[in-house]
Amino acid sequence: MEPGLAERLFTGRRLDRLTSIARTDPALVAHDLRHPSPAVRDALATADALLTCWGAPVLDAEALAAAPRLTAVVHAAGSVRGHITAACWARGIAVSSAAAANAVPVAEYTLAAILFAGKRVLPSARRYAELRTAHDWGAELAGAGNHRRTVGVVGASRIGRLVIGLLRPFDLDVLVYDPYLGGAEAAALGAEAVGLDELCARGDIVTVHAPELPETRSLIDARRLALMPDGATLINTSRGSLVAEEALVRELESGRLFAVLDVTEPEVPAAGSPLYSLPNVLLTPHLAGSLGNELHRLADAALSELERFARGAPFATPVTRESLHHSA
The missing domain is CATH 3.40.50.720 (NAD(P)-binding Rossmann-like Domain)
Structure with missing residues (x-):
């Protein structure tokens, strides 16, 4: 995942939870699995699962060759289109996504935008700043609500x-x-x-x-x-x-x-x-999705999926090759 993201996702008890689920080194964040460092190469050789997020490298046949035991990818974000390839499906790798968790803040942003749009909040705020005086807002906003x-x-x-x-x-x-x-x-x-x-x-x-x-x-x-x-x-x-x-x-x-x-x-x-x-x-600068403390929701979702994988249970939020034909 992109630099610094792992530290924001897995803080405090979430990092403890991660290390209790899996044998892992959170310091190993690989950006280019085609040219891994020696430490990453050693980790990939024995890895059963990859935990990914925004900025994940493309998991094509070349990248997967370095991870012969890999059977699962857990994505702590929404769409997997950027890194899951046909090679993953051909290998039979199980894929999970935190898209459901990431949907929550986007829906909340949208709700706020809908209600503000109906009340004409944006143009009224700008007009108020221009006028800076008393005004018959009831008449001007007669069609709002x-x-x-x-x-x-x-x-x-x-x-x-x-x-x-x-x-x-x-x-x-x-x-x-x-x-x-x-x-x-x-x-x-x-x-x-x-x-x-x-x-x-x-x-x-x-x-x-x-x-x-x-x-x-x-x-x-x-x-x-x-x-x-x-x-x-x-x-x-x-x-x-x-x-x-x-x-x-x-x-x-x-x-x-x-x-x-x-x-x-x-x-x-x-x-x-x-x-x-x-x-x-x-x-706004693509901020409707998870950021700040909302990243913890993504981490919790991904950790729950890793727990299921560790005990041999199916993913709760799987991604299938067929679903990608009509989903993000």
Whole structure:
């Protein structure tokens, strides 16, 4: 995993728990398994499992050759697409991910963004800073509020489902689009299943939680952005590639839409991007996922999976080759 991350994940009792589960040296953090140090090479030769996180090296056939006993990879983060390869599946390696744990803070961020969008918090705060005087906010915000606001959730992923669950206590109408979700299942979640065009056309707030796949690139394109009602808000905490950014910028520059963007493409917008300064945009640096003390949730999830592996039990949150065709 990337430098310094292991020390933030496994502190205090979590480090004690790790060393009680497995024979390990937490100081051995390998970044390039193709050219390991002697100490890492020796560890790999007897390793039964790898504990990975963000920044994990690609586990291709060459890397796996150095770990002949390896039978499991436990990922203390979300997607495994960056390091799990066909060679892992061919070897029969069991894979687990803490995606469910990482989904929690993303869903919490999204809930806050939805409620703030409905109340028009961002533009009101900026306008208040400009006016710096008493003002008839009731008249200016006559169309604001979260009573019977329509929220469209794009993707019934782990995060999408958590968001729908978090919205239940509020007086909101929730739509969901997912090609793998039926109407009855959507209703059980507390949402109405609709097509993506209908969701965009009806949604006062559209929040994107679909996985990054070839078929989801520019899923929210210029045509679908144009379907969104005037004054609607687009929230993206998934991946920047799912939204046609140039088309979105045009809509934002016109003032017709609002946006809350935790992800962009590229991940850091160019220095001259209007996303930094547009008054109808809240741009955050990919912070919706786990950070700070939320890393402990990831560590706990990974350690629980390592415990299951150590006693010969199946993973509670396995990742399969087939699931990666339609998940992050």
